[in-house]
Amino acid sequence: MENKNSNSVEFKNISKFFPGVIALNDVSFRAESGRVYAIMGENGAGKSTLLKIMNGDYTMTHGEMLLNDTPVKFQSPKEAIDAGISVIYQERQIVEHLSVAENVFLGSWKRRHGFIDYDEMNRKAQEVIDKLNLPFSPEIKVGELSIAHQQMVEIMKAYVRDAKFIAFDEPTASLTDTEIDTLFAIIERMKCEGKVIFYVSHRLAEIDMIADVIVVLKDGALVGVVEQCDTTHDELIRMMVGRDLGDIFGKLPRNDNIGDIALEVESLSGPTVYDVSFTVRKGEILGFSGLVGSGRTEVMRLIMGEDPILDGRIKVDGQEVKIRAPKDAIQNGIVMLPEDRKKQGLFSNQSVSVNLSVSILSKLLNKAGLLSPKKESQVVNDLIDQFDIRTPSADKIVGELSGGNQQKTIFARCHATDPEIIILDEPTKGIDVGAKAEFYHIIVEYARMGKAVILISSEMPELIGLADRIIVMREGRIAGVVQREEASEEALLKLAMLGIGGNTV
């Protein structure tokens, strides 16, 4: 019988090759129980690959993984689960119309006489709920829970399986601060129970709070394993990107030349938006803040013609425009980078080229009215160079690129339509520090070119650092406007949560 309170994971010279890509290259480190190992690195650094090797999604090309000093080689996720590994992913793997208990025991439902034993399942689930101090019943449908609580259901799964090695993949991406506190309390608890914990995140502030050891990957290779107390943010960023970012926002060349009104929205109302009015000027970056569900994205959906406008007007360059579908918006020089790039932006099974040219096909026709491969290749390769999209060729399937490069592809597509007004909905969500800095430069450059930029973001430092004005939304209405000089996280939060402070439009 192994000691319940002492576990370890050791990676020995792990490599994983894909066609044309070394995803992991000779990575070795050892993780002991009772400590939280933060795994950091840019997109494409190899973090996800490492997690996928751990949970049996991928088999490693070379190397060895040892659990409690016993070598293991998983052929399937099931084998990894049986060995005590549990990876909690960003995208929650839950079935919304099943209850908490049913989800928790998914795949191993308790049975008696051939029928599902709901009493037993609910009782067992309740035990875990009590242990973790969670405020919901095992019988409630998971779809009715908040996103944070849905994630807790994932964690409960790890508990009932008695997982000893638990990895979190960007767990806080859609959580509020209090929810993050609850999560961290649970992680602390797991730590004390002797579990080995891996924590993948881009958020440095969280790493400070929760990590004991930081493992930094870059381009598939291990850069270093450092104690959290021995390092600084600057040092970590340097390790991750191989260069010193310093104060990202301070160094951006800001645009002081703000021109005429480009877009004017007058008392716009839609299904979940009420009486929203604002203007954006040429060369201005207008921030949109507010909690998830406050109506930020919904306002933009109205402007893009994705949802029906119930009342109000939209003016571009002082002229009222009728927008019934996104193509009308694009014709009027408005374009949007959507929040959920997989679902709303990307044509995953098509080539980079098809993804880039889709909005400007009319400009790629030859005299006979057919698409000209020559024109297309020119435009597409220019965009690839301009946005530094890292792809072996234009005909590579876009779904095979890294997340940051997929996002760049969609951005480049928006750019190709030559917009006057660009709406960016969480443009840096889930991308790494280096790529973020690149995006900030692109955003500021857009403003300098005299374009009107609308920036929606949940990352307040990003809004404060980039926007000239920030509109804060709350329950479908504008709660207030904060000028650049007055912008602070506190001011934004007060408006978003309580509706106090700020100015009217």
Place this chain on the structure above:
Amino acid sequence: MKRFKLRLGRQGFVEKVGLIVALLLIILVFSLLNENYFSWQNLQNILTAASMTGLVAIGEALLIIGGLIDLSPGSIAALSSVLAGLFISWGVPPLLVIPCVIICGLLIGFLNALGINKLKLEPFIVTLSAMSIARGLGYILCGGKPVFINNTEFSSIGSKRILGSFTLPVIMLILAMIVFSVVLSRTKFGRSIYVLGGNPYAARLAGLNPERIKVYLFMISAGLAALGGGLLASRMQSSQPSSAVGLEFEGITAAVLGGVAMSGGIGNIAGVALGVLIIQCFNTGLIMNGVQTFWQDIARGILLILALGFDYYRRKKQSERQLKRSISEMTQQET
């Protein structure tokens, strides 16, 4: 300058090797079994027999690439053969009968799209209804039984041999293949189909008009089926209300066999042509060797499963080879 090659539908020549080999094998086996199989005359027969399936397969391929499906082409073809007889009896000039029939088909396709766009119903449901309605309408219009079309000018359309003894149905099929191959690969509309099938939501946000694309797609599918039905009436010299049952599934089978992915966004017309040829060469071969028609259905099902299974296996091997090659390239770079 970066290497640039369009990979529309992810299908190059190499990906089709498996299909070509299968086709050659079928031809070889049946040629050995029956000396009349490998002949110019039989090629004509095969192509003529393939023309209806082929026309429908083009429509289905476009729709499936666009993430849609149409269950009504078989019924539309049957209805069209009935309408052709009706038009002749009304004194419509024989040469105008088929164009008129196509217009009726386009109308049905338009109605299909209308139901899908306006009522927000699944294509499967709407075209299932259309399949039922068109079939019923066909029976009603001709009193439930085949009706002889007594007009030599009309019946000569489908059987007349032009251009090196090819029949008109065959020429129409080849033309349609060429036209829609260009449409798919070289027009804005064609590109929109791939994009729509790849991600309909993103297609709309990227500025395309999915509703309009759907209207065109269902009109094309129904129009091609109507053309097939009109030609059938001419060839058979009769209205055939009970013909072409399951034709849409033959079309879908050919498209899928030719590499069109049911998940949307992948496939091309060259593949469909191969799919159609394989099925018809196989069918004709079975008929010539006296196999009962019931066995043909079973054989076609097995053929589809075998072809796709083989294709999956081949692609798996290929990606493994690719992986090995790139590993050796990478290790060479390191040393």
